[in-house]
Amino acid sequence: GQNIDQPTEMTATEGAIVQINCTYQTSGFNGLFWYQQHAGEAPTFLSYNVLDGLEEKGRFSSFLSRSKGYSYLLLKELQMKDSASYLCAVIGDDYKLSFGAGTTVTVRA
């Protein structure tokens, strides 16, 4: 089975940095995805990691350590529009996505 854990909620101030951690235990590993989901909307793709290391894309970066079963999503220069749920998802040997419950990030002025 798949087990993916991430914190339920995080709060940060506009302009700050927030790091969302994700740990996983899965049957096989073919990559880890981060999605952003605003309330009532569909998840939108943010990043994909399959090799260890950091992938940077503008204000968002994602890190992966396969040996530790660990990833984080780093959001820099937070903006109010970044308030959303952030979903960690792993694709296993069966090429199905297994999602964590999501981390709700609230950005305060």
Add this chain to the structure above:
Amino acid sequence: DTGVSQDPRHKITKRGQNVTFRCDPISEHNRLYWYRQTLGQGPEFLTYFQNEAQLEKSRLLSDRFSAERPKGSFSTLEIQRTEQGDSAMYLCASSLAGAGGGRRETQYFGPGTRLLVL
């Protein structure tokens, strides 16, 4: 618009009625997935198709649920004899599957159909 589309966006029905949802994937994508999402949870896998073949169904998918993708393009998800526990957001996603997987397996989601069973 080349994104994934779903219809309807919202559906309210009475318990016991049948409902059908439609998903149109990104045109060149050969894989199509259905997920269900309830409040405060991540999406849960229901079933997926590669072209017209339904390759896997979750045990979450009871006998009241059926999905089709008759020509390998759009897909429908039908729920028969709806129950209040079926109330959720039903998400469709598509991807382009090929040798090597990885980034090409990135799934792109539609806007979802929000179902409320009264």
